[in-house]
Amino acid sequence: MTGSGEPDPGDAAPGDAAPGPSEWQVPGQVGVGPWTGPTPVGDHWDPELLAEGDRRNVVDAYRYWRREAVAEELARRAHPFHVAIENLGHDHNIGTVVRTANAFGAAGVHIVGRRRWNRRGAMVTDRYLSLHHHPDAGGLVDFARAHRLALVAVDNLPGAVRLEETALPRDCVLLFGAEGPGLSPAVRDAADLAVSIAQFGSTRSINAGVAAGIVMHAWVREHADLTAAW
Incomplete structure (x- = not known):
């Protein structure tokens, strides 16, 4: 291990040389x-x-x-934000969300709805994450309240504030809906904050996997210690 506590591929026994x-x-x-x-x-x-x-x-x-x-x-290194995505159908974006959550150091990923999800896009990154399943929105809300995490809904909802003009809570769950229908009413009603991503084209919404990456990166820009990044 290095002095900063980060792993070092050459962390061998004293006197041993790591391969070049x-x-x-x-x-x-x-x-x-x-x-x-x-x-x-x-x-x-x-x-x-x-x-x-x-x-x-x-x-x-x-x-x-x-x-x-x-x-x-x-x-041990995880950031204090979680990511949740509703699995209402066979959504191919869930794997992408999981992989991105791994890249940005999320503390956990929550699948809400169906237990089975398409793991192909995760590229086995789910094996390194804390994964949670909640049969419905109530289970996720209970988890967030028990761990004092703010629920942040990401969707083009009435009353949503722009992500670009909003401070995200440090300890939170970022909520993403299924591709197409977006967030379910139960999740919307439970959210402490709703944010939307500024768009300038003709499409009403952007891909759920892309939206998740944008919002996680916004959290990182605001709260993360960038000296700990690879």
Whole structure:
């Protein structure tokens, strides 16, 4: 580990040298090849990945780490915002929302409605996140109230304030609706704040996955410590 508490791919035993980038890279393949040099010591290392290489879509800081160790470290570093999306149909955008939530360090992702969702767009990032399922909006509201999280509805609702002119709460749940119908009435009624994204074209709404990325990035710009970013 580095002095800042961030993971270091060269965090080996004293006196051990980490492999250089030229030794990591395997032409024509994604990720890194087998570890070269003395085997590093630590519970976070994955013996199989060290031996065979790490082809996962992870930042270099987590190369060769066990999946559980990565998830634990992300939970420790997580920002105090959660993301919730209603799963009323077979919405392909949910995977994109999950992947983006991972990238921006969300504390958790909440699926409201159907338990099963299309995971393809998540690119296995859901394995590193705290995932919650709520059969209905009531379960999500109870979670938010119990953890003192403001509910922020993102939709073109009457009375919604512009995201570009609004301060987002630091401890919150960002709520996104299903593609097409948007947020359900139950979620709208429970929200503490409703925000909309400024648009200038002819379409009434933008893709739910895109909207989620815009709002999460707005939260990061306002509240995150950018020195901790990769």
